[in-house]
Amino acid sequence: MSERKSPWVIDTRDLGRRPGLSRQVHREAPTSAALGVEGVIAVPKGAEVELDVLLESVVEGVLVSGTAVAPVAGECSRCLDPIADEEIEVEFTELFAYPDSATDQTTDSDEIARLVDDLVDLEPVVRDAAVLALPSVPLCTPDCAGLCPECGVKWADAGPDHRHESIDPRWAALTERFSTDRDE
Structure with missing residues (x-):
């Protein structure tokens, strides 16, 4: 006591x-x-x-x-x-x-x-x-979107057009080939 x-x-x-x-x-x-x-x-x-x-x-x-x-x-x-x-x-x-x-x-x-x-x-x-x-997963707001997994910026601050171009490595050679053809 x-x-x-x-x-x-x-x-x-x-x-x-x-x-x-x-x-x-x-x-x-x-x-x-x-x-x-x-x-x-x-x-x-x-x-x-x-x-x-x-x-x-x-x-x-x-x-x-x-x-x-x-x-x-x-x-x-x-x-x-x-x-x-x-x-x-x-x-x-x-x-x-x-x-x-x-x-x-x-x-x-x-x-x-x-x-x-x-x-x-x-x-x-x-x-x-x-x-x-106490909540086991506390949130600042119920609809918090979190962080972008690529760059770490908050989704709320990033805007709707935020994206990262990622090309599947299996298609990367084709991308290089077609970008070279366009340049000529």
């Missing part, structure tokens, strides 16, 4: 252990590491993540549900232009089990999150949701 002063950690003692009690939490928290693959697409390290969370006391623990909004940075996988001024919004729901609850006793330690000293750490939950929501 992260240290208590972390903005990712929320104290749930005011909920008590009576099912049916709930509390809204809204805060911003900086990421301690990049979420995703840096250079491709990620929430940068130190980026402020806006959290809007509902904590609900249930029989087995505290049910945490909400949304997280964070900026993303990376580059287009087709044209390599930077992707900036984009945001990702993810929804998450996680049960944090009370110590010695039936859920705590019947699940493995890595299957479910647990309350430690009545604290919930949201950073791993948001990290997992954000990484899964």
Whole structure:
């Protein structure tokens, strides 16, 4: 569990252990590491993540549900232009089990999150949701045409008449023959 002063950690003692009690939490928290693959697409390290969370006391623990909004940075996988001024919004729901609850006793330690000293750490939950929501092939625009494979210029900048004459090597001798005949 992260240290208590972390903005990712929320104290749930005011909920008590009576099912049916709930509390809204809204805060911003900086990421301690990049979420995703840096250079491709990620929430940068130190980026402020806006959290809007509902904590609900249930029989087995505290049910945490909400949304997280964070900026993303990376580059287009087709044209390599930077992707900036984009945001990702993810929804998450996680049960944090009370110590010695039936859920705590019947699940493995890595299957479910647990309350430690009545604290919930949201950073791993948001990290997992954000990484899964990031595109595996990020694009600057949905219709990005990419780069010309011959010269590397962006198709968007090249214009409709951009082309490279390539002659099949099997026909190259004929091309030379006919261009010589025309010259005479």
